[in-house]
Amino acid sequence: MQTTLTEAEVRSLLSSIKAPQLDLKPIADHVLDRYGLSGEWRQLGGEREQNYRLATAAGERFVVKIASLEEDEEGLIFQAKALEHIEQVDPAIQVPRVRRTLEDDLLSGIADGEGGKHAVRVLSFVAGETVMDLLSRRGFNLSTDDLLSLGAAQGRLARALQGFNHRGALRAMPWDLGNGLVLGDWLRDHIPDEIRQDVDRALERFAGSTLPALPGLRSQVIYNDFHESNVLVRAEPSLEVVGVIDFGDMVYGTVAQDLAVAVASFIHWSPEPVAAAAAIVRGYQMHMPLEAADLAVLKDLVLARLILQIGLVRYQAVVNGRNDQQLDELQSLYSAAVSRLAHIDNDAFVASMTPSVVPAPIPSPVVKQSSSDIGALISRRQSVLGETYTFYNEPLELVRGRGTKLFDASGTEYLDCYNNVANVGHCHPYVVEALARQAATLNTNSRYLHREILRLGERLTATLPEGLDTWIFVCTGSEANDLAVRIARSVTGNEGVIITENSYHGNTSVVAPLSLLEYDIKDKPGWVEAVPPPNVYRGIYRGAEADLGERYSGHVTEAASRLEARGPGAAALLIDSIFDGNGALVPPPDYMGLAFDKASRAGALCIADEVQMGFGRSGSHMWGFEAFGVRPDIVTMGKPMGNGHPIAALVTRRDIALEFQRRSGYFNTFGGNTVSTVVANATLDVLQGENLQGNAERVGAHLKGSLDGLIGTNELVGHVHGRGLFLGVELVVDRTSRAPAKLAARWVRERMKSLGVLVASTGPLGNIIKIRPPLAFSTADADRCLEALNTALSEVPPDLRIANSA
Known part of the structure; x- marks a missing residue:
C-alpha cells in the first residue's frame, strides 16, 4: 500500500476541471435524439459538469450532466454501474436512477463544435432537502434519533454496494484515506497552529498502526461521501433519509473508512461527539454488522478524515484559489472535533460504540452445559x-x-x-437478506422463466475458460458429479471412470463407488480404476524430479488401458484440483495437463471437481484447475456456491450438452429454483465485491x-x-x-x-x-x-x- 503521495501527485489529483459551457439547444436536441426525452429545462450549478434539470410533460424529472473533456469516462461508467447495482439489490434506496440511451448505452457523447466530445449522463432527479439545509433551517443540532437514522441509511447503502465491483473503483481519489494522502508534509503545512500538536500525534498513530492495518480489514466499493450536502432528508414526523446523491467519490476501501466519513461529517451537530458517533455506529449496524477490527481503527480514521478535510480545504484555497464559503465556515467545527477526539482514549471510544460487535439477529440460547x-x-x-x-x-x-x-x-x-x-463467512447479512427477501416473494422451479438463473449462469460463464457455457443446476455436489458421470457415459458410449486413490466425489449410487475415501479399494467395482495421487512428499514418486508429472500421469494411460481391456472403456477422468482426501495435495505443475491429455487420448471426458477448490479458495484463481492451464470438458461445483444454502451446478461445452439432451436429458425440481439462484448470486456478489x-x-x-x-x-x-x-x-x-x-x-x-x-x-x-x-x-x-x-x-x-x- 502506498503510504503517502507527493505534492505533484496531489496537484494532479486536485487539478481544477472546469464545467463545459455548451449551448442548451444542441443539448436538448441530443437528449431528444438519444434518450427520447424533452420538456422544460433549468440550468443547475456544477463545478466539474454542466448540469440541467429536465421536467417532461409526463411529470418525470431528470438531471442531464455534460462532463468536461478532462473527466475520466471509466469513472463515469463506474458510477453508473454502481447506481444500477444499488437499484437491483435494494430498489427502496433512493439514489439517482440511470436513464440509458435508446440504444441501451450508459453514456452518450455530444460534440462541442471544437473537435471535442463530452460524455453525457441522464439520471433521475432525487427530490429532498439536504441535511445542511435542514440544519440551517431548524437550528444546528441533530438528536440521537436523527443520528441513528443517518447511520442506518448509510449502513443500508453500504450493504447494497457490498456485492459490486468495477475496475473504476481502483482509481486514485483525494478523499481516499487508504492512499495516505493525509500524511503528506504539504498538507500539514495548512493545518491551523492551534491544533497542530493534536494533528501530529494523531497522524503519527495513523501512520504507525492504522494505515498498515487497513489491508486486513473488510473492504468493498464504498460510497465514501456520506455528509451533510449529499444526504437528502424529510424532517417530519421524524428525520428520514429520502435520498443520497453524488457518487463521484466512490472507491474500493474498507467498511470502517466508509463509516468514518459519516461520523466525521455529523458529530459536529451534537454536543457529545462520542455519543453522536455511537448513535451513527448503532444505526449502521442495523444493516451492516461491524467487527471488532473495524471499530478498533474507527476513531483514528475519523480523525484522519477531519484532518484531511481541514488540510485539503485550506490547500485548495491557498494553492488553487478555490473559494467555498460553506466549507470555510465548517473549518472551526472540524478543528474543534479534532481537539476533542484527540484526547479521548481509543479503548474508551471503542467501548462506547456498541454493546456487541457480533450482533445476533436471532437470539441463541445460552445454557450451562x-x-x-x-x-x-x-x-x-x-x-x-x-x-x-x-x-x-x-x-x-x-x-x-x-x-x-x-x-x-x-x-x-x-x-x-x-x-x-x-x-x-457464516450468516453473511447480505446473503441472508437476499435469501429472506426472495423466500418471501417467490420460489419455483426452473421450468418457469426467471432472470436470476440466467444471470447466475452468465456471471459464472464469464469466470470460466471459453466454451464452458452451458449449465445444469442441481442441489448438491454429489448430484453434480453424478450427472457429470452420466453425461460422460452418454456422450462417449463408455462406462469406466478413472479417479485418484483416497478420493471423495459424493454419495449417490453412481459416485459413492468413486469415493474411495469411504471404503476399501479392493471392493471397487470393475468400471472404476484408481491411480496414485500425485503426492510428491510421500507418494510413490517423490522429491523435485523434473518428470514427476509425467510419471504420475502415466498411470492414467495404464488405467484407461485396463478399462478398455475389461470392456467398460474410459468414459471420464474425474479429478480434483486439490486432493482433499489426500491432505490438500498440490500436484506437480504439469501433472494436470498431462493427465487431461492422456485421458482425452483414451476417449474419456475430463471432469474437474471444483466442489472443494472452486469459488476463489486457491487465491490465485477463481477455479482451482486454472492454475494448471487446462480446460476441462465438464466442471462441477457445489458446497461454497450458496454459502450453506443447497445449490450446486455443472457446466460443460454446448456440443456435449446438446448430445446428452438428444440422448436422454435431465431435470431437477429444486435445482436452479428462484431462492437458490438468488442466494448464489448474492454469494457471488460478496465473493467478488x-x-x-x-x-x-x-x-x-x-x-x-x-x-x-x-x-x-x-x-x-x-x-x-x-x-x-x-x-x-x-x-x-x-x-x-x-x-x-x-x-x-x-x-x-x-x-x-x-x-x-x-x-x-x-x-x-x-x-x-x-x-x-x-x-x-x-x-x-x-x-x-x-x-x-x-x-x-x-x-x-x-x-x-x-x-x-x-
Whole structure:
C-alpha cells in the first residue's frame, strides 16, 4: 500500500476541471435524439459538469450532466454501474436512477463544435432537502434519533454496494484515506497552529498502526461521501433519509473508512461527539454488522478524515484559489472535533460504540452445559438419526455463526478453520437478506422463466475458460458429479471412470463407488480404476524430479488401458484440483495437463471437481484447475456456491450438452429454483465485491509461510501441503522416516478445539491437520489458528508421538 503521495501527485489529483459551457439547444436536441426525452429545462450549478434539470410533460424529472473533456469516462461508467447495482439489490434506496440511451448505452457523447466530445449522463432527479439545509433551517443540532437514522441509511447503502465491483473503483481519489494522502508534509503545512500538536500525534498513530492495518480489514466499493450536502432528508414526523446523491467519490476501501466519513461529517451537530458517533455506529449496524477490527481503527480514521478535510480545504484555497464559503465556515467545527477526539482514549471510544460487535439477529440460547447434557443430546440424536458421523470426541452443539466464528450453546466462541461451506463467512447479512427477501416473494422451479438463473449462469460463464457455457443446476455436489458421470457415459458410449486413490466425489449410487475415501479399494467395482495421487512428499514418486508429472500421469494411460481391456472403456477422468482426501495435495505443475491429455487420448471426458477448490479458495484463481492451464470438458461445483444454502451446478461445452439432451436429458425440481439462484448470486456478489479471492491469496500466503516455519521448530511437522486457504499440515514421527503420527494428529485436533479453534484430521494415514476456513479469514484469524496449533503441538504427550495406523 502506498503510504503517502507527493505534492505533484496531489496537484494532479486536485487539478481544477472546469464545467463545459455548451449551448442548451444542441443539448436538448441530443437528449431528444438519444434518450427520447424533452420538456422544460433549468440550468443547475456544477463545478466539474454542466448540469440541467429536465421536467417532461409526463411529470418525470431528470438531471442531464455534460462532463468536461478532462473527466475520466471509466469513472463515469463506474458510477453508473454502481447506481444500477444499488437499484437491483435494494430498489427502496433512493439514489439517482440511470436513464440509458435508446440504444441501451450508459453514456452518450455530444460534440462541442471544437473537435471535442463530452460524455453525457441522464439520471433521475432525487427530490429532498439536504441535511445542511435542514440544519440551517431548524437550528444546528441533530438528536440521537436523527443520528441513528443517518447511520442506518448509510449502513443500508453500504450493504447494497457490498456485492459490486468495477475496475473504476481502483482509481486514485483525494478523499481516499487508504492512499495516505493525509500524511503528506504539504498538507500539514495548512493545518491551523492551534491544533497542530493534536494533528501530529494523531497522524503519527495513523501512520504507525492504522494505515498498515487497513489491508486486513473488510473492504468493498464504498460510497465514501456520506455528509451533510449529499444526504437528502424529510424532517417530519421524524428525520428520514429520502435520498443520497453524488457518487463521484466512490472507491474500493474498507467498511470502517466508509463509516468514518459519516461520523466525521455529523458529530459536529451534537454536543457529545462520542455519543453522536455511537448513535451513527448503532444505526449502521442495523444493516451492516461491524467487527471488532473495524471499530478498533474507527476513531483514528475519523480523525484522519477531519484532518484531511481541514488540510485539503485550506490547500485548495491557498494553492488553487478555490473559494467555498460553506466549507470555510465548517473549518472551526472540524478543528474543534479534532481537539476533542484527540484526547479521548481509543479503548474508551471503542467501548462506547456498541454493546456487541457480533450482533445476533436471532437470539441463541445460552445454557450451562455438562458432559451429561452432551451425552443426553447424543443419545437423543442416535435415537432419531442412528449411528451417524459427528465431529470430535465430544461433539459440539453449535447454535450461531458470524463470519469466521461459531458459538456453542454455552456461548463459547470458536474460530472456524474447517468449514468451506460458508465460503463468504457464516450468516453473511447480505446473503441472508437476499435469501429472506426472495423466500418471501417467490420460489419455483426452473421450468418457469426467471432472470436470476440466467444471470447466475452468465456471471459464472464469464469466470470460466471459453466454451464452458452451458449449465445444469442441481442441489448438491454429489448430484453434480453424478450427472457429470452420466453425461460422460452418454456422450462417449463408455462406462469406466478413472479417479485418484483416497478420493471423495459424493454419495449417490453412481459416485459413492468413486469415493474411495469411504471404503476399501479392493471392493471397487470393475468400471472404476484408481491411480496414485500425485503426492510428491510421500507418494510413490517423490522429491523435485523434473518428470514427476509425467510419471504420475502415466498411470492414467495404464488405467484407461485396463478399462478398455475389461470392456467398460474410459468414459471420464474425474479429478480434483486439490486432493482433499489426500491432505490438500498440490500436484506437480504439469501433472494436470498431462493427465487431461492422456485421458482425452483414451476417449474419456475430463471432469474437474471444483466442489472443494472452486469459488476463489486457491487465491490465485477463481477455479482451482486454472492454475494448471487446462480446460476441462465438464466442471462441477457445489458446497461454497450458496454459502450453506443447497445449490450446486455443472457446466460443460454446448456440443456435449446438446448430445446428452438428444440422448436422454435431465431435470431437477429444486435445482436452479428462484431462492437458490438468488442466494448464489448474492454469494457471488460478496465473493467478488469483498475481493475474497484476493483475501484467500494474501491470508493463505501469510498462514502457509507461518506453517512452513513450524517445520524448522517442531519435529512433528514434516510438510505443509496446499495453497490459498486450503492447507494440510502433515505430522510425522520423524522427518527421516516420515512415519505418520496419526495419534498425535487426533490429539492436536482435539486440543485445538479446547483452545477454541476448529480443524480436522485427514489423509489416507490420518496424520494431516486440515485447515480450510471461510474465505473471510483474516490475518488475525490466521495468527490465532497458528498459535493454537503451535500450543497443541508443544503439548502432545510423548506416548502419542509414535506411528500408529489404528
